[in-house]
Amino acid sequence: MSNYPAILYVEDDARSARIMKMLLTGTMNLQHVNIFEESSDFIERVEALSPQPDVIFLDIHVKPYDGFEMLQMLRAHPNYRNVPVVALTASVMNEEVEQLRVAGFDSCFAKPLDIDQFPDRLQRVLNGEVMWYILS
Template sequence: MHDLQAYHYLYVEDDPLSREVMQMIMGTAMGIETLTIFDDSSNFMERLQGLMVPHVILLDIHMKPHNGFEVLDMIRQDSRYNSTTIIALTASVMNEEVTQLRERGFNGAIAKPLSIQAFPTLLRQILEGQAVWHIAD
């Protein structure tokens, strides 16, 4: 059983409302004190390298200036982050995007808007290696 409070997390998201929800879920409801949030993907690798290596990176897919796929590629090119779990967060309900997320190397995907009660379970399942591609309810 993973101790979710023991991990370091990074969330990259340019939508303020989504950031607020994540703070509420991870910070308050899950009691995680090790969540860092970037409010866009500019200078991403430079900022990432300034942090302790995160166990989990949660990436919004549709953000600027680099979208989630581009950010994923940057991370995967740096061997320091080989063991980091990278999860896509998307409001898309299109099946082709699910296929793309899987093929490009994300470890899982969770649909936005997020549910307080469902998110911790989905996160835990992804960390346990289960196939979670939770795009459409």
């Protein structure tokens, strides 16, 4: 099991969450994978994580706080200001992607998730690359 990277994923769709879990802990053999199925007490729960996340994936249509609100909370927090935050969403019409970009997400991965490309893309995000190529 690999200790790095520690990953947080916020996703309220149980199937999408399960796919990500199988990919990260199964295929990629990562040890520190946390999934929140809703976003209440979001920052408090992120602060309680050990180890702290190296990268955060956010679904956009989450309650009570949506992806944009969670991003704002993270960016307002000194510990998470520079953690890569990736939108993982099925809303990938151009307008919506532009909103994500303007809001300050570091990257966007489209659903359906390309699980074959995912390990490489994750590495690139961790290296500080910004990826808006959502066509695959």
